[in-house]
Amino acid sequence: MTIKLEQVIEAIEMSDDFFTSFWDTKTGETVYLADPLLNGETDEVLAAEIENDPKRFLRFPTKYEIHEYRIMEDFIEQLSPGKVQSDLSYSIRGKGAFRRFKESIRYHGLEQQWYDCLEKAYRDIAVRWCTEEGLAYSR
Known part of the structure; x- marks a missing residue:
C-alpha cells in the first residue's frame, strides 16, 4: 500500500x-x-x-507520540550557545511554555527557522510511521 x-x-x-x-x-x-x-x-x-x-x-x-516539546528542545540545542539559546531555554520552563517559546522565537527573529525545523521533524515522524506500518509513501 x-x-x-x-x-x-x-x-x-x-x-x-x-x-x-x-x-x-x-x-x-x-x-x-x-x-x-x-x-x-x-x-x-x-x-x-x-x-x-x-x-x-x-x-x-x-x-503524545509527536512530542512537540522535545522538538522545541532539539531546536534550542541546535542554536549557537549564547543569549538567544539561553532565553529560549528559559522560555520553555513551566506552565505556558509553548506560548512563551513562540513569543521568544518571534522576538529573536527565529520564526522561519523554527517552522523549518518543525516541518522537518513532522516529515521525519511521518516517514518513520510509514516505515513502522510497512507502507510505501509518495511525495
Missing part, C-alpha cells in the same frame, strides 16, 4: 486531544474518531468499523 506523505504530515499537524486520526486503508482517506469524553461527540458507526476491522484502520501518531 502507498500513502501520500503529505497526508500523514497533515494528520500529524492536526493531532489533538479531541480526535484520533486513522488512515482508512480501504478508501485511502483520513478519518477522525472523536473522543466522547472530551467533546461529547460520538460516531458509533466509525467506532464499530474500527473495532470490527482494526487492520483496515491505521492510527496516525498522536500528539
